[in-house]
Amino acid sequence: MSKSQNISIIYRSDSEDVYHFCQKITSTLEARSHKVTKFKQSDSKVASEAFKNNNPDMIIVVGGDGTYLSAVRTLNGLDTPILGVNFGSLGYLTETRKEDAEIRLEQYFSGKLEKRPRSLLQVQGVDRAGAVLFQKEVLNDIVLERGARPQLVSLEVKCNDKIVSTIKADGLIVSTPTGSTAYNLAAGGPILHPEASVFTVTPIAPHSLTSRPLVFPDSAVLSLEVLTTQNRAQITLDGRTHSTLNEGITLKVSKSPKTHFVLRDPNRNYFDILKEKLNFGERSGC
Numbered sequence: 001m002s003k004s005q006n007i008s009i010i011y012r013s014d015s016e017d018v019y020h021f022c023q024k025i026t027s028t029l030e031a032r033s034h035k036v037t038k039f040k041q042s043d044s045k046v047a048s049e050a051f052k053n054n055n056p057d058m059i060i061v062v063g064g065d066g067t068y069l070s071a072v073r074t075l076n077g078l079d080t081p082i083l084g085v086n087f088g089s090l091g092y093l094t095e096t097r098k099e100d101a102e103i104r105l106e107q108y109f110s111g112k113l114e115k116r117p118r119s120l121l122q123v124q125g126v127d128r129a130g131a132v133l134f135q136k137e138v139l140n141d142i143v144l145e146r147g148a149r150p151q152l153v154s155l156e157v158k159c160n161d162k163i164v165s166t167i168k169a170d171g172l173i174v175s176t177p178t179g180s181t182a183y184n185l186a187a188g189g190p191i192l193h194p195e196a197s198v199f200t201v202t203p204i205a206p207h208s209l210t211s212r213p214l215v216f217p218d219s220a221v222l223s224l225e226v227l228t229t230q231n232r233a234q235i236t237l238d239g240r241t242h243s244t245l246n247e248g249i250t251l252k253v254s255k256s257p258k259t260h261f262v263l264r265d266p267n268r269n270y271f272d273i274l275k276e277k278l279n280f281g282e283r284s285g286c
Contacts, residue, residue, distance in 0.1 A: 004033045005057040010047065010071045012063030013040040018087050021098060022062055028102065032109075041067050044074045056080055058108065058263070060101075064088020065182075069238045072139045072260055081115045081261040083108065092181060092277050095264070104265065113263045118178045118194055119218060120256035123237065128248055137256045138238045140179030144224060144245060145171030145204060147234040152207055154231055158223040159216060169206040171233065174222065174253050175199060179238075181278065189213040191280075193270060199255075218255040225250050 007029055011022050026036045037056070039047040041063065051074065061071045061084045068084050075082075084094030085101045096104050107113045123142050125133040146153045155172055157164040175184035176199055177192035185191060189202035190213060201222070202213040216222065226233055226247050233245045245251055274280035 004035065006035045006054060007037075007058050007060065008047070008051070008056040009036065009038045009060045009062060010041060010067065010074065011038065011061070012067045012087060013042060015063075015087060018062050021085075021087070021101075025060065025062075025101065025105075028105070039074075041070050044070060047074045048076055051075060051078060051080070058083065060085060061094060062087055063094065064091060065093040066239060068093040069139060069240075073238065073240075075260075077137060077256075077258040079259060079261055081263045083113075083263040090277055092273070093178075093262075095268075095273055095277075104263070107265065108263060112266070114266045115261050116195070116264050118260040118262055119176055119197075119199075120258050120260055121174065121176055121199060122254050122256035122258075124252040125235075125243070125245070126250045126252055133249065134243070136237055136242070137258055138179075139176060139260055140182050140238045141173050141175040141184060142251075142253060143171060143173050143183060143204075143236040144233040144251070145236065149232075151231070153233045154227040155233065156223075156225045156227055157201060158225075159220050161221075161223065164214070165211070166227070167203050167206060167211050168208065169203040169211065171204040172224070173200075173202045173204060174224075175202065181274070184213075185278075187213075190215065191274070199253075220254070222253040223250050224253065 009022055012018050029036045055078055059080055059082045061068045061082055085096045085098055086094040120137045122137055124135045152168050154168045156166050173184050177194045177196045180192040184202050187202050187204050189200050197218045198215050199218055200215050203211045235242045235245050
């Protein structure tokens with residue numbers, strides 16, 4: 001039997017099925033002498049403080065991909081690995097089926113699960129004087145969009161301080177490899193292997209046939225600016241509205257020095273997940 005571990009469960013709190021599942025998993029773990037602490041997804045501040053004082057060995061996320069992203073925010077850069085159990089719809093990040101959860105836990109305690117790295121993006125809001133107004137990490141994507149405004153947004157994109165393009169569109173998505181199968185894919189961006197050392201910039205409904213998705217090395221630093229005083233863009237980080245990008249503020253995007261880790265069954269490769277979740281490679285009916 002493996003040594004006692006400190007395990008946290010973060011779960012979606014709007015489902016009786018999720019609650020009962022968490023109770024069952026907790027009983028199983030405690031019977032093996034592991035310490036278990038449960039947090040609702042809405043208790044992120046409480047969980048974040050707890051993790052600062054006592055970093056868990058593993059986190060089990062029970063819910064959908066939104067619950068998983070919330071758990072990553074709660075970790076705030078800690079490298080604690082996450083096992084995601086799917087109680088959502090697609091379950092791309094929470095890839096473990098609830099029927100397989102106890103099998104995955106057995107694999108984890110016997111050292112048979114892989115701890116795989118996932119890159120994060122660091123995003124900073126910087127004013128004209130160079131002061132950093134905010135700094136956040138994202139696992140999936142940074143989205144700039146017009147929101148409820150009827151006008152398109154005009155954005156200037158720079159890479160390492162060199163102008164790449166001016167884009168007029170409904171918005172723009174900067175995506176990590178992990179997030180490439182989310183909004184980026186829906187907007188026509190490429191699918192990236194989750195361990196690729198790149199990130200993408202994908203326009204949302206651009207007002208030009210020549211505005212195409214771009215792939216950058218993750219050693220690059222992107223700068224994003226709105227072009228006029230009448231222009232502004234809503235900033236959304238991993239699906240959560242953050243603030244507004246106004247004229248005079250530059251959004252700096254680069255690879256974060258922090259790394260997220262996911263626990264995966266080594267017998268399931270990335271393309272198995274694409275086939276299962278997105279029907280990748282299957283022929284459509286003729």
